[in-house]
Amino acid sequence: MRxxxxxxxxxxxxxxxxxxLGIILTVLGLVVFRGAxxxxxxxxxxxxxSVGAEGGIFYQLVGTLILIATAAVIAVPxxxxxxxxxxxxxHTPRSRRAMDAVLHALNGIPSxxxxxxxxxxxxxxxxxxxxxxAGGILLAVMIxxxxxxxxxxxxxxxxxxxxxxxxxxGLRRPQIALSILFPQAVSGLVTGTLxxxxxxxGETAPIMFTAVIFAGATMPKGVVDSPVLALPxxxxxxxxxxxxxxxxxxxxxxxxxxLMLVMGLSLIALPLRLKIHEEARRV
Amino acid sequence: MRARQFDWIRMVAxxxxxxTVATVCGIFLFLLAGSVExxxxxxxxxxxxNHWAYRKQFFEAAAMIYGTAAVALIAIVLAxxxxxxxxxxxxxxxxxxxxxxxxxxxxxLAGVPSVVYGLLGVLFLRNWMQTLYEKGNLExxxxxxxxxxxxLLAIMVLPTLSTLFDDAFRSVGSKYRDAARGLGLxxxxxxxxxILPQAxxxxxxxxxxxxxxxxxxxIAVFLVxxxxxxxxxxxxxxxxxxxxxxxxxxxxLGGAETNIAVGDKLHTSALLGLALVLFVVVVGLTLIAxxxxxxxxxxxxx
Numbered sequence: 001m002r003x004x005x006x007x008x009x010x011x012x013x014x015x016x017x018x019x020x021l022g023i024i025l026t027v028l029g030l031v032v033f034r035g036a037x038x039x040x041x042x043x044x045x046x047x048x049x050s051v052g053a054e055g056g057i058f059y060q061l062v063g064t065l066i067l068i069a070t071a072a073v074i075a076v077p078x079x080x081x082x083x084x085x086x087x088x089x090x091h092t093p094r095s096r097r098a099m100d101a102v103l104h105a106l107n108g109i110p111s112x113x114x115x116x117x118x119x120x121x122x123x124x125x126x127x128x129x130x131x132x133x134a135g136g137i138l139l140a141v142m143i144x145x146x147x148x149x150x151x152x153x154x155x156x157x158x159x160x161x162x163x164x165x166x167x168x169x170g171l172r173r174p175q176i177a178l179s180i181l182f183p184q185a186v187s188g189l190v191t192g193t194l195x196x197x198x199x200x201x202g203e204t205a206p207i208m209f210t211a212v213i214f215a216g217a218t219m220p221k222g223v224v225d226s227p228v229l230a231l232p233x234x235x236x237x238x239x240x241x242x243x244x245x246x247x248x249x250x251x252x253x254x255x256x257x258x259l260m261l262v263m264g265l266s267l268i269a270l271p272l273r274l275k276i277h278e279e280a281r282r283v
Numbered sequence: 284m285r286a287r288q289f290d291w292i293r294m295v296a297x298x299x300x301x302x303t304v305a306t307v308c309g310i311f312l313f314l315l316a317g318s319v320e321x322x323x324x325x326x327x328x329x330x331x332x333n334h335w336a337y338r339k340q341f342f343e344a345a346a347m348i349y350g351t352a353a354v355a356l357i358a359i360v361l362a363x364x365x366x367x368x369x370x371x372x373x374x375x376x377x378x379x380x381x382x383x384x385x386x387x388x389x390x391x392l393a394g395v396p397s398v399v400y401g402l403l404g405v406l407f408l409r410n411w412m413q414t415l416y417e418k419g420n421l422e423x424x425x426x427x428x429x430x431x432x433x434x435l436l437a438i439m440v441l442p443t444l445s446t447l448f449d450d451a452f453r454s455v456g457s458k459y460r461d462a463a464r465g466l467g468l469x470x471x472x473x474x475x476x477x478i479l480p481q482a483x484x485x486x487x488x489x490x491x492x493x494x495x496x497x498x499x500x501x502i503a504v505f506l507v508x509x510x511x512x513x514x515x516x517x518x519x520x521x522x523x524x525x526x527x528x529x530x531x532x533x534x535x536l537g538g539a540e541t542n543i544a545v546g547d548k549l550h551t552s553a554l555l556g557l558a559l560v561l562f563v564v565v566v567g568l569t570l571i572a573x574x575x576x577x578x579x580x581x582x583x584x585x
Contacts, residue, residue: 002469009471013376016368017385020445023365023438024392030407031399081299089293097577099300101570106307108492108569109562110499112536116558117310119541120317120551141306174292202396205501205533209541232398232502239398239405239506248406255399266394270387 031255038253048215048229052238053247057254059218063132063228064261066220067211068197070136071143076193078140079147083189084177086148087155107145111205114138118210130227132220135211142206143196150195154188155181191272198265202258204232231258311562318556320549329556333515337540342553346515348560350429350529354504355497357433357525359490362441366493367486369441370448375460375474386449393442401506404435409507421526427509429529435507436497444493451485452478488576495568499561501533508534532557 046056082103090096115138122134158180166176212230214237220226231254238251321329325342332343369389373382412434413426455478463473479486509528516524536557544550 002472006469006471009469009474010376013368013372016365017372017377019365020369020441021385021388023441024388027392027395027400027403027438030403031395078299078303081296082303084292085296085300089296101573102304102307104569104573105566106303108495108499108566109307109310110501110533110565112499112501112533113310113314113558113562116536116541116554117313119545120555121313124545124551144303172290174290177292198394202394202398204396204398205537208537232396235398235402236502236506239402251402255402258396259399262394262396263391266390 028259031252031259034249035252035254035256035259038249039256043253044257048234051215051247052234052250053244054250057231057234057250057257060229060231060234060254061257062219063212063217063230064201064232064258066132066228067135067139067207067230068200070132071139071200072193072197074137074140075144075147075196076189078144079151079192080182080189082144082148083151083155083185084181086152087181088173088177103145103148106141107149109142111142111203114142114206115209118206122210129225130209130211130213131222131224132211132226132228133223135207135228135230138206138210139200139203142203143193143200146196146199147189147192150192151185151188154185154191158184187272191269194265194269198262198269201265202232202262204230204236208233208236231261311559311566314555314559314562318552318559320552321556324549325553329553330560333513335512337544337547337550337553340549342549342556344532344553344557344560346513347530347532347535347557349515349524350508351498351531351533351561353429353525353529354432354436354508354531355494357430358436358440358497359444359494361434361437362444362493363490366441366444366448369445370452371474373445374449374452375470375478382449386446389442389445393446397439397500397502400435400439401503404431404503404507408435416526423526425509425528427507427528428526429508430525432504432508432529432531433525435503436500439500439503440493440497443496444489447489447492448486451482451489454485455481484575484578488572491568491572491575495565495572498568499533499565501537504531505534505537510534510538532561536561 043056044061045058047058048060049055082099086096086099090099118134118138122128122137123130128134162180162184163176166180171179207230211227212233213227214233215229217227217229220228235251235254235258238247238254321342324340325332328343330348331345333345334341334343335346369385373385377385409426409431411426412428412431413423416423416426416428459477459481460473463477464470468476508531510530511528512530514524514527514529536554540550541554544554
């Protein structure tokens with residue numbers, strides 16, 4: 001009887017995992033299978049034509065890259081500062097936990113809230129037009145927790161003795177930051193940034209009211225008044241009203257490109273991440 | 284003794300940290316201040332009553348709150364059995380190597396942008412659901428329903444849920460596992476009687492986090508939920524409302540009204556009020572999950 005229960009238990013769990021696996025493969029398979037025929041070199045280098053039914057996605061890709069590059073430029077120094085403060089200057093567990101809570105809260109804010117607040121703040125209050133800068137800032141704030149937490153985790157994995165030895169040698173805290181924490185934990189910062197950018201690249205909600213338009217933008221010429229095109233928004237708009245088969249194909253093509261961008265970014269981060277994970281467990 | 288140097292790293296670190304805290308508080312206060320007008324206009328009926336018509340200046344959002352809760356609940360109910368069994372399989376049954384492979388695949392799924400899920404919803408799931416409804420002889424006008432959004436959302440939260448479940452199981456030390464197996468308990472008994480009770484805070488935390496994630500998801504839900512206003516069912520009509528078009532807070536905020544509202548103070552403030560509700564609930568859930576999960580780690584260490 002016990003054996004039987006155990007068998008059934010194992011079988012059920014296996015079944016669950018099998019279903020999960022099936023879902024994963026179906027999702028990825030559907031997108032790649034449908035989108036692959038649309039992909040060609042020209043798809044990357046041409047401008048979009050006939051409202052998305054023809055041409056490529058050159059400026060959508062450029063726009064997305066501009067947005068995530070801006071996000072990285074803003075988020076990385078912020079995350080470095082917050083991480084260093086958390087690890088080096090905060091001493092009581094209580095205040096450390098408070099800081100964690102703030103980061104988790106920030107991470108929990110739904111992306112549409114960023115979009116709405118961005119619209120009300122940048123566009124209505126500051127009088128900016130839709131611009132890549134507003135989008136970049138919003139995305140940066142969104143990914144800040146991811147980058148910071150990855151950096152902090154990597155710093156935590158530095159053996160305590162190293163830090164204690166440094167204190168023992170009379171190093172001051174800024175010196176410890178520069179000579180130990182940064183050099184040894186920079187991989188955490190890099191991983192966190194890659195993961196954050198993977199997320200930022202696929203987001204639609206924060207940028208749809210603040211930074212992107214569907215058609216008509218090329219390279220941004222100004223700072224606070226130049227919107228860009230972006231891949232996720234492009235797919236979002238096409239998905240809302242398209243029954244034209246050629247458009248459907250372009251849509252899937254865009255989805256594959258977006259998926260490749262996102263997965264590429266997180267795949268680069270993977271080896272670093274596994275290493276950090278294992279080291280963190282050992283401590 | 285050397286004069287104490289100015290610690291510019293500390294300075295920068297403090298400024299950036301303050302900036303981060305200020306951003307979180309700032310967003311909250313911004314939503315609060317921005318929505319005052321709507322709260323003054325509607326009072327408590329902003330949440331409790333059901334009549335949203337911006338042209339007539341009615342901003343009563345009960346139907347959207349219902350839609351948001353319904354969609355997220357469906358998602359969690361559907362995703363939990365699969366997520367839990369996947370997590371038990373990966374942490375208790377299969378070996379370390381296959382666990383990493385499974386975890387890698389699950390995280391790959393977690394990285395898929397929501398607009399891609401939305402696309403899958405629009406081009407596949409919506410039609411599948413409609414076929415299903417027609418086979419069940421339900422009177423349904425399209426495949427865009429609360430249930431469709433819930434199913435799509437279930438797929439979206441599945442990776443988060445199973446990864447966090449797996450972490451919760453893994454946080455239980457292997458000495459308990461080994462001891463239980465050594466005493467002759469079967470795998471099922473070990474899991475249910477030894478591991479599960481200890482992993483419970485982590486599991487609950489995972490549940491809350493995923494629920495919050497589901498409440499706040501916008502783009503994919505937007506594309507398949509039907510976006511029909513003011514569908515607030517009576518008690519007997521709840522089941523039928525699920526196979527009918529609906530509206531969530533997020534699909535409202537992501538829709539055309541956000542652009543229409545520009546320049547209309549009351550309307551804008553009503554939308555900011557919706558965002559405030561979403562913010563409070565989701566961030567609240569996240570923080571509660573945080574507390575529950577931290578209880579887990581402090582107990583297992585002790």
